[in-house]
Amino acid sequence: MAQHKFQVHLRGIIDLLSEHLYSGPEVYIRELLQNAVDAITARQQYEPAMRGEIVIECHSPSTGRPPTLSIRDNGIGLTLEEVHHFLATIGRSSKTSDNWTQPADFLGQFGIGILSCFIVSEEIVVLTRSARNPTAAPVEWRARADGSYTVRELERDLPVGTQVWLTARQDKERWLTAEEVRRLVLHYGSLLPVPLHFHAGRVQEILNTQTPPWRKHYATPAQRHKALLAYGRETFGISFLDAVLLSSEVDGLDGVAYILPFTPPLSARHKGHRIYLKNMFLSETADNLLPEWAFFVRVILNATTLRPTASRESFFEDENLARTRTLIGERLRRYLVNLAEQQPEKLEQFVQLHHRALKALAAEDDNFCAMILDHLPFETSLGTMTFGEYRQNYAIVRYVADVDTFRQLANVAAAQNLCLLNAGYAYDLDLISRIPELFPDLSLEEINSDTLTQEFDELTVEEQADCESFTLQAEKILRPFRCRADIKKFQPEDLPALYSISREGRFQRQVEHTRALSNTLWSSVLDGLVQRDIVQAGTLCFNFRNPLIRRLLSLRSPQRRQRFIEILYVQALLLGHHPLNAREWQLFNQGLLHLLDDLLNS
Numbered sequence: 001m002a003q004h005k006f007q008v009h010l011r012g013i014i015d016l017l018s019e020h021l022y023s024g025p026e027v028y029i030r031e032l033l034q035n036a037v038d039a040i041t042a043r044q045q046y047e048p049a050m051r052g053e054i055v056i057e058c059h060s061p062s063t064g065r066p067p068t069l070s071i072r073d074n075g076i077g078l079t080l081e082e083v084h085h086f087l088a089t090i091g092r093s094s095k096t097s098d099n100w101t102q103p104a105d106f107l108g109q110f111g112i113g114i115l116s117c118f119i120v121s122e123e124i125v126v127l128t129r130s131a132r133n134p135t136a137a138p139v140e141w142r143a144r145a146d147g148s149y150t151v152r153e154l155e156r157d158l159p160v161g162t163q164v165w166l167t168a169r170q171d172k173e174r175w176l177t178a179e180e181v182r183r184l185v186l187h188y189g190s191l192l193p194v195p196l197h198f199h200a201g202r203v204q205e206i207l208n209t210q211t212p213p214w215r216k217h218y219a220t221p222a223q224r225h226k227a228l229l230a231y232g233r234e235t236f237g238i239s240f241l242d243a244v245l246l247s248s249e250v251d252g253l254d255g256v257a258y259i260l261p262f263t264p265p266l267s268a269r270h271k272g273h274r275i276y277l278k279n280m281f282l283s284e285t286a287d288n289l290l291p292e293w294a295f296f297v298r299v300i301l302n303a304t305t306l307r308p309t310a311s312r313e314s315f316f317e318d319e320n321l322a323r324t325r326t327l328i329g330e331r332l333r334r335y336l337v338n339l340a341e342q343q344p345e346k347l348e349q350f351v352q353l354h355h356r357a358l359k360a361l362a363a364e365d366d367n368f369c370a371m372i373l374d375h376l377p378f379e380t381s382l383g384t385m386t387f388g389e390y391r392q393n394y395a396i397v398r399y400v401a402d403v404d405t406f407r408q409l410a411n412v413a414a415a416q417n418l419c420l421l422n423a424g425y426a427y428d429l430d431l432i433s434r435i436p437e438l439f440p441d442l443s444l445e446e447i448n449s450d451t452l453t454q455e456f457d458e459l460t461v462e463e464q465a466d467c468e469s470f471t472l473q474a475e476k477i478l479r480p481f482r483c484r485a486d487i488k489k490f491q492p493e494d495l496p497a498l499y500s501i502s503r504e505g506r507f508q509r510q511v512e513h514t515r516a517l518s519n520t521l522w523s524s525v526l527d528g529l530v531q532r533d534i535v536q537a538g539t540l541c542f543n544f545r546n547p548l549i550r551r552l553l554s555l556r557s558p559q560r561r562q563r564f565i566e567i568l569y570v571q572a573l574l575l576g577h578h579p580l581n582a583r584e585w586q587l588f589n590q591g592l593l594h595l596l597d598d599l600l601n602s
């Protein structure tokens with residue numbers, strides 16, 4: 001049977017790379033710089049004293065012709081066979097352990113990077129001369145995006161190394177203009193240790209002359225700190241609150257973390273960093289490089305041991321990455337501990353901006369929790385206060401486990417001078433559950449609507465007798481709404497009635513509400529959740545101390561009393577942020593219309 005070989009439709013592969021693998025056409029500069037740096041690294045393995053350099057030349061012809069670009073390196077170069085074998089074979093790389101003892105020194109590994117040049121140029125021309133085989137003639141390789149290429153040995157001499165030429169495709173001219181190329185070379189290559197010479201017309205400059213401050217020595221820590229902050233301002237355009245040096249030879253970390261002077265929005269977490277791999281810019285996102293809770297920093301980090309994905313825009317999740325993440329986390333944690341111990345004012349400032357992040361860290365780290373809990377703010381029925389302030393004044397930590405119930409109870413609690421802590425936000429409950437262990441002399445008490453209403457004062461026997469007919473009528477009116485009626489004395493006096501409901505009861509109300517809004521498929525699913533046996537889900541507790549209720553009690557007309565009770569019921573539901581069902585809305589509307597009618601008739 002005849003054997004066939006796969007055919008490669010190069011255009012299709014280029015489209016695949018440009019649309020699904022790479023973030024944009026600009027990555028061609030990264031791939032070219034990377035190949036040049038790798039070629040120099042390879043040559044230095046033979047000639048350690050050799051000094052590498054890369055020359056980027058932009059040519060912008062005057063009339064109507066597309067701009068061209070060449071990148072020249074004095075690296076290892078290629079022979080004719082190597083051109084066929086590596087450059088012209090998609091998916092084959094020379095940077096493997098078959099050819100080198102230390103392939104990890106190279107940036108490239110997949111053997112596809114050069115194809116990115118076809119996104120901006122119809123043709124790639126490579127002129128190259130091998131350092132390993134000085135007698136071999138220089139070679140010219142011309143490759144087209146349709147998959148064809150020519151290769152020939154040149155008569156003329158060339159210096160050792162490689163020069164790649166690109167000519168802008170129609171509609172891609174902007175990616176090869178001198179201005180754009182300069183920006184991209186700086187963007188990707190500013191940390192590269194090889195000098196990057198940039199030539200455009202009369203302009204000749206070396207782009208990467210600056211040694212970043214975290215790699216420099218300074219006379220004092222204060223000087224270094226100042227330089228780090230200045231570098232952060234220049235790089236990100238942000239005046240950071242602080243800079244934390246991440247570099248450590250022992251840990252193999254190289255970089256700096258900047259503390260944001262604002263609370264970042266959820267959508268911007270883990271974005272806007274400068275992540276480098278072996279000094280080449282890799283990505284602005286640090287999805288898996290930073291611990292979950294570290295959303296208060298922007299980092300500049302150069303990784304040396306991590307493995308990039310084929311897109312070169314993120315790292316493989318492996319042991320090394322997990323270790324790096326732990327080390328960065330450890331460094332930031334240590335910074336925070338230092339702040340707490342040595343710079344309390346700065347810690348206060350930090351807490352104001354980043355308490356969510358601190359809570360997230362404290363929730364996963366007992367020791368840190370013990371240290372920071374006193375500084376963390378919590379919402380309470382008497383205003384926001386730190387846990388330290390709370391425990392100075394109260395021996396029992398009374399908390400409400402969800403935000404809705406807290407909203408419902410906060411006013412009532414405050415009027416009774418009861419300090420309820422809202423533990424409904426992310427991490428709060430987690431932290432509060434540690435309290436008995438961290439502070440054995442404090443006790444914890446969960447408060448819900450039932451526990452709070454139990455604290456209300458009972459009526460005297462005479463008062464109860466006076467209210468009996470009213471309570472019976474209210475019971476009757478509210479029964480169809482699965483609500484009990486009660487009357488007690490409580491603060492604040494201006495609150496006429498309080499609707500309370502158990503957690504299960506509220507869940508049932510929500511299910512019923514959703515069921516009324518959803519389509520048939522969902523309503524049958526939700527049907528299963530409705531518990532018919534919860535007969536009396538809530539209680540409407542009238543406040544005997546409230547002047548309006550006192551007048552209502554003495555109202556003679558049962559019809560008018562009914563309308564007031566109905567409106568008070570709906571108003572209490574609204575105050576507690578409970579969604580109203582259709583019947584309750586109807587009740588509200590009718591009640592309001594009757595009231596207006598009464599007003600007009602009075």
Ligand SMILES: Nc1ncnc2c1ncn2[C@@H]1O[C@H](COP(=O)(O)OP(=O)(O)OP(=O)(O)O)[C@@H](O)[C@H]1O
Pocket residue numbers: 031034035036039073075076077078086087092093094095107108109110111112113114115161162
């Ligand atoms: N400037 C250069 N000097 C010497 N050899 C080069 C140069 N550019 C490319 N090559 C050769 O061409 C091969 C293919 O390059 P390409 O950029 O496609 O892939 P790579 O760098 O090996 O891997 P990656 O896809 O991860 O970038 C390289 O492995 C190398 O052998």
